[in-house]
Amino acid sequence: MRERAFRVYAVAMVCAVAVVPLARAVWLSLAGAGGLHLAAAATPATVVIAIACLWSGALIAGGMRGPALLRPFPTWVRASSDRSRVRDFGPATLRGGAVVTAATTVTAAAIATAFISNGLAAPLAAVPIAGAGALIGVLASVAWLAGQSLGASSRAAGTGAMIAAAGVVAALASGSIPQSAAPAATVAAWAALPLPTLLAGLAVLAVALTGCVPWLLNRLEPALLVxxxxxxxxxxxYAEVFELGGALSLYRAVPSAGRRVRAVGRHRMLAVAFARRDAVGTLRSPWRLAAGVAGLAAAGVSVLAAAGFAVAAADAAGGVAAGVGGGAAWPLGALxxxxxxxxxxxxxxxxxxxxxxxxxxxxxGVGDGTLMMLHAIFPLVAGVGILVLVAIVAALVLSGAVPGAGIAGMIGHGVAVAAGSAAAYAAPAALGVLTLAVRVADARKGPMPVAMLTPIPTEAGDLGAxxxxxxxxxxxxxxxLAGVGAAVLPVAPAISVVAVIAIVAVAARRGPRVARE
Incomplete structure (x- = not known):
């Protein structure tokens, strides 16, 4: 009982200190001028893609951790019996689906509030938008259960079909609204759509797929559930003792390809041997590698756009301070x-x-520091290479982009500005080096020190949590910090130096901690 009470207290403290201020900042941004970005001409296509990503992500996540989940022993007892899966695992599935549906409903209601606060929609418009969010959450919950019940091939086929359909619908949505349309015109175009028909279609689809839930539950295999x-x-x-890295490592993809490719070979240079070993090991998890490349591509474009905004602000105001705090450099760099x-x-x-x-x-036969440097060669070359290459390609493609509304238009304009500044191209390379240093520091972290369990009593409560x-x-x-430091590198190298010092200092204090000779 006391352990459960402490968990509730810790969650309440974290929400009060971290979640509530963040939610308030998002609310103020949506209720203010920032909500106008949601009414950009590119928003319909973005919404379609986001929904497809949500459903695809739920389908994939079900293969790793589905909603029909209990503690290990009750799971083994119930899964190995002849009892109905609907009766045993239905309540857990319902709870998981309720959380997903609540999250999508709140998100949709926040978007509706942004429209209403900026005078772009009537107050009653929040009802159908929130209803659409709830139906999207229901469909995401069914996709989550389907990912747990169906096999890997079915999950891959479903994900591909949803992404392809989303691309077609997004292209049609982009062509239906002129890119120069004002926010009011965009919202008017949304309002002109047959919203009741769309809601009815979503409702019919949700009811039909919800009817498949008993069949999906009864298909769950006992071995998979356990x-x-x-x-x-x-x-x-792991999470209870704040070992988030250990918790995430349990869901890391198992190598599934390239088993016949030799990872260890004879090389005169030790660095080449270790780089080959790490490269082959990475290639043995192709889906994980593809996700990493996609993430680096998005990071390269974002940091180049952030550097472009920093350079533009510094040139316009004629000062480094303006470049550091100008425009979207900080949020894009953090992203x-x-x-x-x-x-x-x-x-x-x-x-x-x-x-x-x-x-x-x-x-x-090498020291700890040497071993770490040998294993850092491959991620340094591959990571920095992908970041820089993507940044160069993005600059060539978007060099003539004009300022546009929405997040996509903002990033495109930032990349176009960065394309004209040679110093901005240092940002992706710096991001790769700094991020690798953060990964090294995190790998050397070790378990939480016992001193962290010491309470810190204050008038506001125990800040130890x-x-x-x-x-x-x-x-x-x-x-x-690494992202922001890389973004402002062209105008404020001192901040990048501070980031380097902070990361190196953290890494140096961790790990065993004496190199072997």
Whole structure:
């Protein structure tokens, strides 16, 4: 009972300190002029793509952790019996679907509020928009269960079909509204659509697919249910002690290709041997590699656009301070840092192995520091190469882009500005180097120190829980710092130096911590 009460208290503290201020900032942005970006001409296509990504992501996530989930022992008992899956796993599925539906409904209601606050829609417009969000959440919940029930081939086929259909619908939506249309015209075009018919279609589809839920539940295999339950229970144990890296590692893709390709060969140069080993190991998880490349591509475009905004602000105001704080440089840089950090996970298995090997007897005849540097060669070359290459291609393609509404138009304009500045091309390379340093620091992190469990009593309550949360997500905070430092590198190298010092200082204090000779 006391353990459960502490969990509730810790969650309440985190929500009060971190979630509530963030939600308030998002609310103020949507209720203000920032909500006008949602009424851009590109918004219909963006919404279609976002919905397709949500449904596809739910389908894929079901194969790793579905909604029909209980503790390991009850799962084994119920899955191995002749009892109905609907009776045993239906309530858990309903709870998971309710969470997803609530999230999509709140998101849709926030978008409707942005339209209403900016005078672009009537107050009653929030009802059908929120209803559409709820139906989208119901369909996402069914897709989540389908991903758990169906096989890998069915998940791949369903994901491909949804992405293809979303591309067609997005192209039609983009062609229906002129790109120069004002926000009011865009909302008017949305209002001109047969919204009741669309809602009725979504409702019919939701009812039809919800009727398939009992069939999907009865198809669940006992071995799959037990495997997912054990993995989820282990991940929960890691998360309770703030070992988020350990929890995520349980869901890392298992190598499935390239088994006949030799990862270890004879090379005169030790660096080439380690780079080959890491490259082959990465290629053995092709889907994970593809996701990493896509993430690096998005990060490269984002950081180049951020650097472009920083350069433009500095040139317009004639000062470094204006360039550092100008436009969208900071948020785009932070976004690029998060994307790059997530994407680098596909390339840094060798770095994590080097950190683990440092805990034991030397296996390769080199010191701990040398081993880490050898394993950092491949992610450095591959990561920086992809970031720079994507940035160059984006600059060539978008060099003539004009300012546009919406996030896509904003990023395109930032890339076009960066294309005319040679210094801006240093931002993607700097992002790759800094993000790799963050990955090294995170790999050397180790378990949470016992001192972190010490309470910090204050008038506002015990801040020890907040300190532990910060310790758990410090890699994400360093990634944001790396993204911002790379974005403002063309106008404020001093901030980039501060980012380097902070990341190196954190990495140096971690890990075993003496190099072997």
């Amino acid at each position: 495997r997912q339950a054990v993995r989820a229970d282990a991940a929960s144990g 690029a840092g998060v994307l790059a950090y997530a994407a680098f996970g596909s390339f840094t298995d060798g770095v994590r192995h080097a950190a683990d090997a440092a805990e034991t007897t030397a296996l390769y 907040l300190r532990r949360v910060v310790w758990a997500v410090d890699a994400l905070l360093l990634a944001i």
